[in-house]
Amino acid sequence: MPGTIVVVHHDVVVVVDPDVLIRRAVRDRLQLEQLHVLAYGCWHDAVRQLARAVGRLKALPLPDTEPPHDPIELWHLLQHDVCPPHRGLSVLSAVSLRTSRRQSSRKHHPLQLLAHELRECHQLRRQAVQPDDALPITKAEHRVIELLREGRSNKAIADLLCLSQRTVESHLHRLFRKLKVSNRTELAMAVA
Numbered sequence: 001m002p003g004t005i006v007v008v009h010h011d012v013v014v015v016v017d018p019d020v021l022i023r024r025a026v027r028d029r030l031q032l033e034q035l036h037v038l039a040y041g042c043w044h045d046a047v048r049q050l051a052r053a054v055g056r057l058k059a060l061p062l063p064d065t066e067p068p069h070d071p072i073e074l075w076h077l078l079q080h081d082v083c084p085p086h087r088g089l090s091v092l093s094a095v096s097l098r099t100s101r102r103q104s105s106r107k108h109h110p111l112q113l114l115a116h117e118l119r120e121c122h123q124l125r126r127q128a129v130q131p132d133d134a135l136p137i138t139k140a141e142h143r144v145i146e147l148l149r150e151g152r153s154n155k156a157i158a159d160l161l162c163l164s165q166r167t168v169e170s171h172l173h174r175l176f177r178k179l180k181v182s183n184r185t186e187l188a189m190a191v192a
Contacts, residue, residue: 003088006030006078007111008069009118012057015039016046016114025082033077035069036060043110050117055182057121094118124177137178144171145191148184 004017004026013035017023020041027039038053040046075091083089094115137145140161147157154172158165176182179190 006091009094012036047113
């Protein structure tokens with residue numbers, strides 16, 4: 001992977017660069033801009049580690065005012081202060097990396113997975129600020145909970161309820177958000 005890739009979403013930034021010195025310099029410079037920065041050496045580490053860091057990131061407070069972190073301005077800032085001119089630098093917005101419905105059946109590029117994780121993390125942070133008392137558990141979600149408590153897999157739940165496996169996963173993710181849990185075990189204990 002030539003050069004440095006920076007993915008920005010609100011006040012969280014992911015830096016991917018194999019050169020540890022440049023990665024640290026970019027991280028330090030972006031932290032001066034009041035951004036929360038995660039830096040990784042390769043795509044696969046970034047996607048895997050970001051999924052693990054979501055719990056820590058969702059605990060970050062949302063800024064009172066959304067600072068305008070324009071990717072072009074950040075690119076100019078980094079190009080001027082940190083990255084050598086001969087080295088490639090890309091600063092991308094996570095919003096611009098959405099996948100289309102046509103691409104949803106294909107394997108995603110790690111950059112798209114990374115952007116998806118950043119968007120999900122921000123959504124969790126916003127929900128932590130807003131009360132979820134107004135979000136009742138639906139009948140379909142109750143059926144999924146009952147089968148989950150019996151120890152059934154997503155595939156088994158999908159087969160029993162005549163749903164796709166993706167629909168069952170969607171129900172589970174909504175339940176995770178509503179009940180503020182992060183996995184199936186915590187969900188089963190929360191509804192017990």
